[in-house]
Amino acid sequence: MTRTTPPRPVDIAAVFPEIAPLARTATRLHPRPGTPDVRSSSIGGPLLWPSDEPWPVCEEPHENEGDFTRLDSERRRRHIFSAAWGRAFTPAERAELDRDEEFADPDTPTTMLAVAQLFLRDVPDLVGPPGADVLQILWCPRDHDPFYCPAVMLRWRRSADVTDVLSEQPEPVVMEYEYLPEPCVLHPEQVVEYPYDEVLADDLRERIRMWEESGEDRYYRELAIADGWKVGGYAGWYLSGPVPLVCECGAEMELLVKIASGEWGGAEIWRPQEDAEEGELPEPPSRSNPPQITIGRGYSLWVFTCPASFKHPHGVSMQ
């Protein structure tokens, strides 16, 4: 099923023609529960990984102050919540949920966890190094300096090179429960975005503010940057204000992907038309956050890459 972002309530480029040249496309990924395979674009699905290539392990120091759990307990808990949706827990389910959590030792070395796999053929705004056709995103599902966020790893590869596929993917034993992605298939859709308001020229920004006076941050919330997981387009600087990420080589980094804590916010202006049926019992736990990832207090993790070279280290910002 395709997913269609509702038309914007206002064509901002018609109101302010000088913003038209700044329009940029982004691809919303629209993750929805499913059973992706190694040859699919996915979130929380299996990666196309060569059987003879070592699976990465995080070597960065960890902040051990979060909510630790074992990955297997978290899966069991989610399974029970899903099965019991719309009814009371059975005594057996209640007993399982009340069972003392097995000790999760935060000092356990952390195997990286598969987060997303994006094929160029599925994601129009994804640009990769020559020859590569798939981006794999892994992370260490623990908190790290300086933002208390998972440590992200990017791996580009040419899918034709992977002939002998790793059949059983390693997983960490211990994690913070908000960082386990549920398996989702993707329904990519291109949308048009405009810059975050604070990076616009002062004069234009001022006039947009005057125009939206009665419209409650209309540009900012409805017209500039899409909600949910997306590739490309503009970065939002909701927490810090604009702080461009600069690579060691001096180039300003560009947004690669936004890892979001939800697909649409309270206003639902970004909720796809196909997801708008009313009155139906919502699927657990939330129709608006199928991957079940939460970054901080519902923020997003914005991953940037250097336009000069894919070999330069990526950058990350939490906003």
Ligand SMILES: [Zn+2]
């Ligand atoms: Zn780590």
Ligand SMILES: [Zn+2]
């Ligand atoms: Zn660079």
